Every structure is written in C-alpha cells, then in structure tokens.
Amino acid sequence: xxxxxxxxxxxxxxxxxxxxxxxxxxxxxxxxxxxxxxxxxxxxxxxxxxxxxxxxxxxxxxxxxxxxxxxxxxxxxxxxxxxxxxxxxxxxxxxxxxxxxxxxxxxxxxxxxxxxxxxxxxxxxxxxxxxxxxxxxxxxxxxxxxxxxxxxxxxxxxxxxxxxxxxxxxxxxxxxxxxxxxxxxxxxxxxxxxxxxxxxxxxxxxxxxxxxxxxxxxxxxxxxxxxxxxxxxxxxxxxxxxxxxxxxxxxxxxxxxxxxxxxxxxxxxxxxxxxxxxxxxxxxxxxxxxxxxxxxxxxxxxxxxxxxxxxxxxxxxxxxxxxxxxxxxxxxxxxxxxxxxxxxx
Amino acid sequence: xxxxxxxxxxxxxxxxxxxxxxxxxxxxxxxxxxxxxxxxxxxxxxxxxxxxxxxxxxxxxxxxxxxxxxxxxxxxxxxxxxxxxxxxxxxxxxxxxxxxxxxxxxxxxxxxxxxxxxxxxxxxxxxxxxxxxxxxxxxxxxxxxxxxxxxxxxxxxxxxxxxxxxxxxxxxxxxxxxxxxxxxxxxxxxxxxxxxxxxxxxxxxxxxxxxxxxxxxxxxxxxxxxxxxxxxxxxxxxxxxxxxxxxxxxxxxxxxxxxxxxxxxxxxxxxxxxxxxxxxxxxx
Numbered sequence: 001x002x003x004x005x006x007x008x009x010x011x012x013x014x015x016x017x018x019x020x021x022x023x024x025x026x027x028x029x030x031x032x033x034x035x036x037x038x039x040x041x042x043x044x045x046x047x048x049x050x051x052x053x054x055x056x057x058x059x060x061x062x063x064x065x066x067x068x069x070x071x072x073x074x075x076x077x078x079x080x081x082x083x084x085x086x087x088x089x090x091x092x093x094x095x096x097x098x099x100x101x102x103x104x105x106x107x108x109x110x111x112x113x114x115x116x117x118x119x120x121x122x123x124x125x126x127x128x129x130x131x132x133x134x135x136x137x138x139x140x141x142x143x144x145x146x147x148x149x150x151x152x153x154x155x156x157x158x159x160x161x162x163x164x165x166x167x168x169x170x171x172x173x174x175x176x177x178x179x180x181x182x183x184x185x186x187x188x189x190x191x192x193x194x195x196x197x198x199x200x201x202x203x204x205x206x207x208x209x210x211x212x213x214x215x216x217x218x219x220x221x222x223x224x225x226x227x228x229x230x231x232x233x234x235x236x237x238x239x240x241x242x243x244x245x246x247x248x249x250x251x252x253x254x255x256x257x258x259x260x261x262x263x264x265x266x267x268x269x270x271x272x273x274x275x276x277x278x279x280x281x282x283x284x285x286x287x288x289x290x291x292x293x294x295x296x297x298x299x300x301x302x303x304x305x306x307x308x309x310x311x312x313x314x315x316x317x318x319x320x321x322x323x324x325x326x327x328x329x330x331x332x333x334x335x336x337x338x339x340x341x342x343x344x345x
Numbered sequence: 346x347x348x349x350x351x352x353x354x355x356x357x358x359x360x361x362x363x364x365x366x367x368x369x370x371x372x373x374x375x376x377x378x379x380x381x382x383x384x385x386x387x388x389x390x391x392x393x394x395x396x397x398x399x400x401x402x403x404x405x406x407x408x409x410x411x412x413x414x415x416x417x418x419x420x421x422x423x424x425x426x427x428x429x430x431x432x433x434x435x436x437x438x439x440x441x442x443x444x445x446x447x448x449x450x451x452x453x454x455x456x457x458x459x460x461x462x463x464x465x466x467x468x469x470x471x472x473x474x475x476x477x478x479x480x481x482x483x484x485x486x487x488x489x490x491x492x493x494x495x496x497x498x499x500x501x502x503x504x505x506x507x508x509x510x511x512x513x514x515x516x517x518x519x520x521x522x523x524x525x526x527x528x529x530x531x532x533x534x535x536x537x538x539x540x541x542x543x544x545x546x547x548x549x550x551x552x553x554x555x556x557x558x559x560x561x562x563x564x565x566x567x568x569x570x571x572x573x574x575x576x577x578x579x580x581x582x583x584x585x586x587x588x589x590x591x592x593x594x595x596x597x598x599x600x601x602x603x604x605x606x607x608x609x610x611x612x613x614x615x616x617x618x619x620x621x622x623x624x625x626x627x628x629x
Binding site for chain 2: 002003004005006093094095228229231232234235238239241242243244245246247284289290292
C-alpha cells in the first residue's frame with residue numbers, strides 16, 4: 001500500500017514545472033526570428049534584477065512583447081482546458097469527455113461571438129466591456145454542457161455513447177449558428193474564422209491576463225477541493241453517495257468551475273481541441289488516476305502541451321503561422337479514435 | 346460534562362447494550378411512479394422489523410417483490426413515503442451523506458471502474474467519509490484498510506489490479522472496502538449474484554464471522570434460499586411489495602408459503618445443520 005503523500009505530489013509537480021520551464025525557454029528562443037540562448041539568459045537575468053533598461057532592444061521587443069505574452073496565454077489556456085477536461089471526464093463518467101468533443105467549446109465560442117455582437121450596442125465602462133466576452137463564453141459553455149448532459153441521459157442514467165453523440169451533434173449545430181452569424185455580419189467578424197480554430201496570437205490588455213489568471217486559480221482550486229470526491233464519483237453516483245460523497249454539491253461545484261475554465265480559455269483563444277482529452281490520459285498513464293494528483297499534473301501538462309503546440313504552430317511553416325488548434329487536432333484526433341476503439345474492444 | 350450526567354449516560358448505554366436494537370424499520374412504505382399524476386408503478390406496503398448487533402437479516406422474495414427498494418430505504422438513499430428507519434436512534438434518511446457513510450456501508454451488485462485501480466486504492470476509498478474533504482490518507486487509514494483486507498482473507502490481493510482478479514476475489518475486496526468504513530450496519534444487494542458455489546459459501550461464511558466478531562448488523566438481499574436459511578438469523582419474506590412474514594428461517598421455510606410466494610413446486614426438509622433446506626421439485 002502506497003497512499004498519496006503531499007511530498008510525492010510536490011515532487012511530481014516539480015518535475016513537470018521543470019519541463020514547463022524548458023518548453024518556455026524553447027518557445028522564447030524559436031520563431032521567425034531566432035534568438036541565442038545566451039542573449040535570452042542575459043536578458044532574463046537583467047529582467048529579474050530589475051534592470052529592464054539593460055534588455056537589448058533589437059530582438060527584446062519580439063521576445064518580451066510578442067512571444068512572452070503569448071506563452072503566458074498558452075500556459076493559462078492549456079492548464080484551463082486540461083483541468084476542465086479532467087473534470088468533465090469525472091463528472092460525466094466518460095473517459096472521452098473533453099470540452100471540444102462535447103461541444104462545450106463551440107458553446108463558449110458562440111457565447112463570445114454573441115457578446116462581441118452585443119457589445120457595441122451597450123454603454124458601459126471599457127473595463128467592464130472587456131469582460132463581456134469571457135462572461136458570454138462562460139454562459140455559452142454552461143448552457144451547452146447542461147444541454148449535452150440532458151441529451152446524454154437515458155432512463156435517468158448517463159449513457160456514454162449517447163452523451164458523445166449528443167456532444168458531436170451539439171457542436172455541429174452550434175458551429176452552423178456561428179457560421180451563419182459570421183456570414184451575415186460584415187467586417188472584422190470574418191477574422192473570427194481563424195480564431196475559432198484555436199489561436200493564441202491575439203494581443204490582450206494586461207488586465208485580461210490578471211483576470212484569466214485569477215479566474216483559473218479560483219476555478220481550479222474549487223475543483224481541487226472535490227478531488228477525492230471525484231475519485232469516488234468515477235465508480236458511479238450511487239456508490240459515491242454510499243461512500244459519503246455529497247453528490248449534488250460536488251456536481252454543482254465542478255459543473256460551474258469547469259464551465260468557467262472552458263469559457264475563459266475559449267474567450268481568449270478560440271476552440272483549441274483535444275488538450276482536455278489527451279493531457280489527462282497521458283497524466284493518468286504516468287501518475288495514476290487519483291484526482292488529487294491528476295488535477296495539478298494535468299494543469300501543468302496542459303500548459304506544456306499548448307505552449308509546445310503553439311511553438312510548432314509558429315515555426316513549422318515560418319514565416320507563416322498555423323492555428324494552434326490545427327496542431328492539437330492533428331495529434332489529438334487519432335488518439336481519440338484509438339481511445340474510442342480500445343474502449344469498444 | 347458533570348459527573349451526574351455522565352453517570353446517567355453510562356446507565357443509558359448499559360441499558361442499550363442489554364436490549365439493544367440497532368436497526369429499527371418502523372411501518373415503512375414507499376411508492377414509485379414515473380409520473381406523479383399517474384398511479385404508482387410500484388408500492389411497498391408498510392413493513393416493520395428490528396435487528397440487533399451481530400444479527401444477519403436476509404430479505405427474500407421473487408423478482409420485483411420490493412427487496413432492493415427496502416434495502417435502498419434502509420440505506421437512506423430513498424426517503425420513505427411513511428414510517429421511519431432508525432439506526433441507533435437516528436433516522437437514516439436525514440443523516441448527511443458523510444455521517445451516513447460512517448455508519449452504513451452498502452455493497453452493491455456491480456461495482457464498475459472507469460480507470461484502473463489497485464485493490465488497496467479501492468479499499469482506501471472506504472475511509473473517505475472519515476476524513477476532511479481534501480486530505481491525504483493517514484497511517485491509521487492504511488492500518489484499517491489492511492485489516493479490512495485481512496479480515497476478508499484478501500491480504501494477498503492488495504497490490505493486484507481490480508480488473509485482473511476473479512469475481513469472487515473482487516467481491517471480497519468490495520466487502521473489504523465496506524469494512525474499512527467501520528460501519529454499524531452492513532447492507533448487501535445480491536452479493537452472491539455472479540459467484541460460483543464455493544465463492545458464495547465463502548462469502549456468507551465470512552459475513553457470519555464478521556457479524557459475530559465486529560458486531561455488525563447485516564442486511565442482505567438474496568435469491569439464494571438455502572444460503573439464507575443456513576446463515577441468516579432472521580428472514581424477511583417479500584412478495585409484490587408486501588412483507589409476508591418475518592422470523593427465523595425455521596418459521597418462514599414452510600412448503601405452502603414458499604410455493605405460493607415463488608410460484609413453483611418445492612420441497613422443504615431439515616438439513617444436517619438443523620436448518621431448513623429447499624429443493625426444486627421436478628414436475629411429474
């Protein structure tokens with residue numbers, strides 16, 4: 001018997017943090033403009049010492065004003081999607097659940113777009129207006145997961161296959177509405193097509209990063225308080241209840257927090273698919289399926305995956321760019337098929 | 346606490362241990378309907394019985410007689426339409442899920458796993474209700490889980506994967522998880538369903554020993570008439586949502602009664618253990 005200890009958990013997270021650090025360095029170094037590791041190191045040191053004026057100007061702008069914010073966004077978005085995916089898998093008792101596959105990302109995207117359409121017609125402070133998209137995305141995500149949950153129930157029980165089908169149908173239905181909105185509306189909404197595929201290149205105001213970061217921490221912490229409940233919930237709601245889990249409360253907390261995470265991620269990066277599916281599975285293979293370990297390791301793994309995928313998206317066809325969602329889909333879709341076939345076998 | 350009141354409490358406890366009724370099912374009824382406007386699809390008529398610590402109660406009856414419903418009511422998962430169920434004086438349905446899990450353990454027909462787990466992880470789940478919501482298992486939890494595995498004779502299964510052990514072994518690990526809850530009341534819903542005859546006997550034998558050693562009150566729903574006769578102290582005989590008779594096996598196992606309930610010709614005789622034995626009569 002080797003029950004989980006705080007020490008082992010910290011060790012696991014520390015290893016992943018190191019990997020994340022390496023990936024961030026790679027992401028800072030590679031791109032359309034190559035930067036030497038030496039210059040990077042020198043700049044970082046100066047930056048840490050508070051001598052920002054010493055940061056060299058020729059590539060400094062590219063590294064610190066373009067690449068770094070994008071990496072930061074990738075970290076938050078990746079962590080959010082992976083934690084949301086892990087939560088949906090436990091909540092819906094379906095190993096194939098993921099915000100993208102279930103249509104929750106599409107719902108969040110529709111919510112964001114509706115918020116963008118409504119925004120010019122409202123008079124409100126700019127700071128509040130900036131939050132309109134994330135709020136719209138959250139509401140879209142919450143409404144979609146409620147609908148998919150409803151569609152996936154047969155005779156009071158969640159049926160895995162019906163749930164997945166419900167998600168796929170909901171996603172395509174919502175995508176159709178999005179297409180309709182985009183074709184009827186003129187102007188910059190057409191640029192949304194790229195964003196919809198998952199894109200981290202949007203430049204955001206500094207306050208939005210804070211909003212995202214705090215939103216992630218609050219929602220992830222809320223989900224983490226239910227970590228050992230989720231372990232039992234996987235065995236079924238009745239069994240979890242008999243083992244002492246307050247099932248309705250856990251369901252509500254996880255449902256709201258996971259919708260919030262999806263909404264936040266989608267509102268800034270569009271629908272990056274399969275991160276919420278693959279990352280939890282890989283982490284389960286390495287660290288086991290205890291949610292007390294799985295949630296933090298999935299968060300770090302999601303950050304690593306998205307930052308790495310985005311670096312690939314920026315570099316493989318440089319100076320052009322791929323949507324990061326295209327990279328994650330190329331890796332994720334075959335893996336999804338593999339998991340589906342293994343489950344049916 | 347003052348000396349007088351603690352003395353009073355001790356007296357009360359002494360009184361309780363002498364005539365203790367642990368589980369008291371009092372005039373409990375239930376109705377299930379898919380649509381509130383329609384007549385109920387299933388009703389359970391008022392049922393009453395009591396059980397002491399160390400007793401095994403078997404609930405018998407044909408399919409759809411209300412056995413599982415009665416068990417769900419006892420577990421507190423369902424609220425009775427009328428009447429009440431008391432466990433050491435507390436209404437089971439009103440307890441919070443946590444408190445309930447500290448006092449009542451339920452072993453269900455099937456326990457499915459979505460992701461692989463080792464037997465010891467599974468047994469440690471039984472400790473969930475005894476800790477805070479976010480916690481790491483303590484030394485005590487590990488000792489209790491180990492003891493639970495040992496008590497069901499499954500200590501050697503500890504490191505095995507749950508999906509790689511036999512049905513009988515799995516049932517023992519599930520029982521160990523229930524023991525790790527350190528309950529007062531152990532409820533089992535057809536625990537012998539997918540077991541071969543040796544594993545069935547083994548399981549009930551273990552239950553008998555545990556009930557005696559740990560003073561559990563055990564309520565088990567089963568189709569196995571002979572196993573119930575051999576191991577139960579009390580039998581609750583159900584038919585179409587009605588509790589027909591309650592009592593020790595000898596008073597329940599009467600040919601006419603069982604034939605009428607199960608709608609098939611049967612023979613009832615006395616087995617070598619002094620308990621009744623039922624066999625199917627082939628039609629002439």
